[in-house]
Amino acid sequence: MKKPNYVTAEEAVKNIKSGERVFLHSAAATPQLLVDALTARGDELHSVELVSIHTEGSAPYLDPRYDGVFHLNTFFVGANTREAVANGMASYIPIFLSEIPNLFRSGIMPLDVALVQVSPPDKHGFCSVGVSVDITNAAIETAKHVIAQVNENMPRVHGNGIIHVSSVDALVRCDSPIFELVPPPSSPIELKIGGFIAELIEDGATLQTGIGGIPDAALRSLRGHRDLGMHSEMFSDGAMELVECGALTGRKKARQWGKIVAGFCMGSRALYDFVDDNPMIEMRDISYVNDTSVIRLNPKVTAINSALEVDITGQVCADSLGSAQYSGVGGQVDFIRGAALSPGGKPIIALNSLTSHGQTRIVARLKPGASVTTSRAHVHYVVTEFGVAYLYGKNLRQRASALIEIAHPDYREQLEREAFGIFHRH
Numbered sequence: 001m002k003k004p005n006y007v008t009a010e011e012a013v014k015n016i017k018s019g020e021r022v023f024l025h026s027a028a029a030t031p032q033l034l035v036d037a038l039t040a041r042g043d044e045l046h047s048v049e050l051v052s053i054h055t056e057g058s059a060p061y062l063d064p065r066y067d068g069v070f071h072l073n074t075f076f077v078g079a080n081t082r083e084a085v086a087n088g089m090a091s092y093i094p095i096f097l098s099e100i101p102n103l104f105r106s107g108i109m110p111l112d113v114a115l116v117q118v119s120p121p122d123k124h125g126f127c128s129v130g131v132s133v134d135i136t137n138a139a140i141e142t143a144k145h146v147i148a149q150v151n152e153n154m155p156r157v158h159g160n161g162i163i164h165v166s167s168v169d170a171l172v173r174c175d176s177p178i179f180e181l182v183p184p185p186s187s188p189i190e191l192k193i194g195g196f197i198a199e200l201i202e203d204g205a206t207l208q209t210g211i212g213g214i215p216d217a218a219l220r221s222l223r224g225h226r227d228l229g230m231h232s233e234m235f236s237d238g239a240m241e242l243v244e245c246g247a248l249t250g251r252k253k254a255r256q257w258g259k260i261v262a263g264f265c266m267g268s269r270a271l272y273d274f275v276d277d278n279p280m281i282e283m284r285d286i287s288y289v290n291d292t293s294v295i296r297l298n299p300k301v302t303a304i305n306s307a308l309e310v311d312i313t314g315q316v317c318a319d320s321l322g323s324a325q326y327s328g329v330g331g332q333v334d335f336i337r338g339a340a341l342s343p344g345g346k347p348i349i350a351l352n353s354l355t356s357h358g359q360t361r362i363v364a365r366l367k368p369g370a371s372v373t374t375s376r377a378h379v380h381y382v383v384t385e386f387g388v389a390y391l392y393g394k395n396l397r398q399r400a401s402a403l404i405e406i407a408h409p410d411y412r413e414q415l416e417r418e419a420f421g422i423f424h425r426h
Contacts, residue, residue: 002166009037012147012170013115018045020112023104023139024052027234028179028266029132031117031149032057033172038115042069051109053100053135054078054328056179056266062089075100075135076328077319085325094319094371097233097263097331098290101138114143117178118163119154125165130154131178131272132264133161133283134233140167149174155276159261159283182268183216183237190217192385193350197304198222200346200381200388204252206298208232208305208335209239211266214350215304222247229253230260231298233290233331236267240274254297256282263289263331290331295338300346303339305332307351307373309361312400312419314376314391316349323369336378346381349374353384353408362407364418382406397423 013034016022022038025031038048039060046069050061054076061070062084072090074081075097084090095103103109116136118127127148129136140146140163148163151174165171186194194217201207201222206229209215219238222228229250230239239260242248250258263286265275275281288294295301307318308326319327339345351361362384366372380392382403389402400419404412 025116026132030055104138111143129161134263186217194218205300290334292338296341300344301339301342303335316374318373322367360411
């Protein structure tokens with residue numbers, strides 16, 4: 001059995017060649033030490049393709065001086081890559097999160113190298129890929145060369161994100177804190193939206209939430225609920241708090257009874273300590289977590305997702321501002337559809353009625369160039385701080401009326417005029 005040696009980060013990345021495709025571990029598990037060591041070789045390399053979903057920390061390879069050296073192909077745009085996608089040093093690949101592992105496993109996107117971050121090996125030589133299993137299992141399985149940053153601060157998480165050191169080619173010691181995201185207090189508007197969402201959620205529901213102020217506020221509004229479950233692509237501190245207050249038990253789930261199932265988590269150090277060696281937490285490959293045929297098996301799946309804008313027919317744009325790429329498709333469609341198919345399920349799109357610049361997010365037409373992340377046929381509930389619009393089974397005019405009712409009052413008259421122009425063109 002292969003026994004890799006511990007080497008420095010510089011030694012670990014020295015065999016990466018020009019023209020190779022290199023995978024970067026996701027979110028809070030981003031292996032910053034290896035990323036920095038690879039970037040430091042920028043004057044020796046050219047045409048290195050980097051592949052990832054969103055990463056945290058710095059992205060030094062996107063410095064303009066490395067134009068032509070590194071090019072990032074990302075499946076999800078984050079704060080550290082948005083400018084590079086806009087200026088062409090990085091490119092966005094639209095794809096459902098659930099389907100990315102198949103890109104690697106099918107050979108459509110073969111990987112030369114995978115840079116990952118893991119927990120220290122146990123007495124049997126097994127490491128955990130920690131807080132981000134997501135698409136990383138598939139990358140480790142298929143890459144020709146695997147380099148692992150071994151971090152004492154990486155939680156050892158139950159599930160199928162477990163790899164043996166024999167599947168790794170080089171190990172690098174690290175003791176840096178992993179990325180933390182401490183949730184800020186919810187704003188009054190977020191708490192109002194969270195309250196409306198909480199009224200839709202029944203005891204015994206299985207939750208899926210994204211990251212951000214509105215999902216956090218919704219979770220904070222659920223402390224009086226009972227026997228909630230969670231099956232979600234990701235989770236943050238709010239889920240931990242629901243476990244601690246007794247609201248989230250998983251006792252009504254049909255799959256992985258009593259477990260919180262997710263692809264990755266991101267939050268405070270307290271969250272990472274909570275997931276460490278916790279049998280209630282099961283991190284799994286995202287091709288399983290986000291599979292609609294799995295999601296639909298749990299009862300009352302309530303999927304809470306956000307949007308940048310929603311048009312008056314129910315089309316959701318969640319990943320672009322006009323033609324400018326802002327984030328990614330992610331798992332929104334996977335869970336909106338899975339929730340719709342679940343017995344008693346509720347797919348929810350939640351958003352502030354106004355942007356930070358005071359413009360309406362409920363619009364007559366999406367901005368030119370905006371992507372339709374989730375189609376109007378998928379959408380059942382839309383929630384703002386002004387209430388809930390239920391769209392399922394309603395015609396286009398009825399949908400427009402329901403959505404205008406939850407738009408900001410300053411824009412309702414304008415939206416009604418625009419709706420009249422759209423639906424009475426003869």
